[in-house]
């Protein structure tokens with residue numbers, strides 16, 4: 001899949017995207033049908049254990065993008081522009097986006113738009129495709145007062161609808177819609193020419209994205225409303241670890257065939 005192919009999928013077939021943060025999972029996902037990998041700044045939470053995504057840095061994103069590219073040579077990769085990387089002017093935004101592309105990304109994703117339209121335009125002018133991201137933009141955690149569904153009041157609805165048009169006019173190739181009411185996601189999807197990718201935005205977007213660790217239930221937290229668990233790998237892995245510990249304690253592991261002769 002290429003950025004061009006991504007755009008032309010609109011009104012033809014649904015797009016699928018999953019987060020990926022390391023080379024081993026990238027190798028696995030490289031051999032699946034998923035259209036696109038997202039090196040999400042959610043890695044600050046999922047991989048590094050922070051409470052929010054504001055802790056992700058350009059260096060962190062670039063290092064993980066390199067790892068994902070090594071593991072998944074054939075997949076389209078989008079890398080998140082981390083907190084404050086587009087808010088410090090166009091030159092800084094281009095520098096950060098360039099670092100992510102040199103690390104192996106095909107495109108970058110930017111949360112929001114208001115106040116940094118110029119920076120988004122500069123990144124696109126530099127030859128780096130940009131994916132927008134509206135609705136629950138987690139980098140605005142401290143403004144929203146938590147991870148809260150957006151687009152429920154008229155001002156927020158208007159901000160999201162306007163934002164979709166502003167981003168389209170700036171030239172983004174796609175827009176992620178996160179945690180907004182389904183009818184609003186449907187309206188945005190109908191109004192704009194580029195594909196929308198939803199997470200917690202209902203069934204009517206042009207595609208869907210999930211965090212791989214959520215889809216596979218690696219962590220046994222209470223599942224978020226918008227997550228479907230396609231596997232229970234967390235429970236399976238915990239069970240495997242406990243069987244390993246039992247075998248170590250009983251001496252059943254390792255066997256002779258798992259050991260070297262003289």
Ligand SMILES: Nc1nc(=O)c2c([nH]1)NC[C@@H]1CN(c3ccc(C(=O)N[C@@H](CCC(=O)O)C(=O)O)cc3)CN21
Nearest residue numbers: 042045046053138147148149179211213214224225226
């Ligand atoms: N593992 C993981 N999965 C994600 O989807 C994800 C991350 N991490 N980190 C970055 C953001 C944060 N996300 C979140 C986190 C929490 C809610 C949440 O608690 N949602 C409530 C509704 C909140 C409200 O509006 O009252 C829900 O019930 O879904 C939603 C999105 C989505 N992103």
Ligand SMILES: CC(C)C(=O)C(=O)O
Nearest residue numbers: 019040041042176209
């Ligand atoms: C949840 C997706 C859209 C994201 O931005 C991330 O994983 O960082």
Ligand SMILES: [Mg+2]
Nearest residue numbers: 040041042080
């Ligand atoms: Mg993100």
